[in-house]
Amino acid sequence: MKPSPFDYHAPRELGEALEVLAGTAPHGKVLAGGQSLIPMLNMRLAAPSHLVDINRVAELDALSVETGGVRVGALARHAAVERSPAVAAVQPLLPAALRLVAHPVIRNRGTVVGSLVHADPSAELPAVLAVLGGTVRLARHGAPERDVPAEAFFTGPLESAIEPDELAVSAFFPAPPPRTGTAFQEVARRHGDYAMAGAAAVVTLDEDLRIASARVACVSAGPVPVVLDLSEVCARRPAASADWEAVAAAVRDGVDPDDDIHATARYRRHLTGVLAERALRVAAAEAERVADGRAAVRMSEGVDDGVNHGANGAGEDSE
Template structure:
């Protein structure tokens, strides 16, 4: 299969890329890793009039790690972020999610920000960014803006990016001390999109009881779903340490609040049940990690 004809731009500066996107308007599309875009082009599910290849803009190939979080530039590959011990030390969910993204050959080329801009509700990184209340920095020829994750994902394969805009980086905030994280998903085959998945954070107080619990879901709705599970977790632990919390009860609470759609791979009820089981397992693991981090 061959893609439809398009005009090709290969700028080597951000300014030139933004100028090309401004001129292209609605007909412009950005090429970074291309692991999602190229198949869509070849199957003619996407037909941009102009393609702006940003791979020569070395200023976008950045990975900045600070105590406050991890900022990933638009050309940072999945594999680079996955292998960064510094990034994993500040925000472990990045590595844990990226380990589940397709296969190594895909991660060697695909980009973190490109995955976010693609806004696939079955992808891992949008759920992580939404759970962490992260942000996406967007640039255009006329200015810049910072979009919170809660407003960035607007529908299946739809984001808040406007014609002429480029997502130049994403910020994944760090978490407070005594906070554990975990990521769980289930797919039919390793590397496939998950039937359902969840990223969680569990924060503990000084007595190692649950103080906060949150979960971000993929594969269960048109956009990432974030649930605050603090109330159910507090009720389920009944004043006991987090290790003795009835996490199955919390998983059931979460499942009851999800409304997935059925498809050829799984029924809605199966996805709901699966999400509840994955939530229970992830919360238990995150709570254990939070307890260990205090030692």
């Protein structure tokens, strides 16, 4: 099939792009990676009168590690973010999720911000932004930019808080606090397919290496990413003695998936509990490893942290 007729715009500067969007709203669509939009145009599931191609707006092709997190510009491709050592060092959950997105040829073209704007509750990146408490920055002609938190940005299946004359210029993924581990687990019929269920987990330990915070965002479990705070269920226990069965039960009680051609709601609910438990276990183990690693760094630098490490001031390598 072929798309419906439309007028094509190719601005070269952000201001020009915003001006075009203001003049074409609500009948314009933004083209970045196009990995979701182009199929929708071809199948006539979307029929905009104007297509605004932002690929020539060089300032939007940005990826930076800022104070406290990672900012991803509107034209930063999945592959570039996935392969960035700086991103992996600051926010490892992001590349971990990106490795599960579709296939390499799609990740070479698709954009992180475009995936967020598409707002598919079966996609990985909305769950990552939601569980991290990230934000999406929106720009409009003649108005100041605004940062919309994830919990307000995703409003329904394929729906977001972005207005027709606004452009999502970047997304911010906060860095984890100390002693934090992350993990992403999903099940799909084939690698690269949308997940039948999935879970993005973040676990933070206190100074005694007990679970202080445990959060999970569930994929394909509702109209938007379902974020559950399971800190009370974990009851500040060490990961080894946490009641993981109770955690899985709490997750099953907290989601409300639908039946579809791929799986029943009952199966999805069960699978979501299994994957959330698994992701939280992995994240807790990673948090312990991170905590041990930082302790090892302090010891190697001769920092007095109040613990007797032996006559030479250095303990054994925990790994």
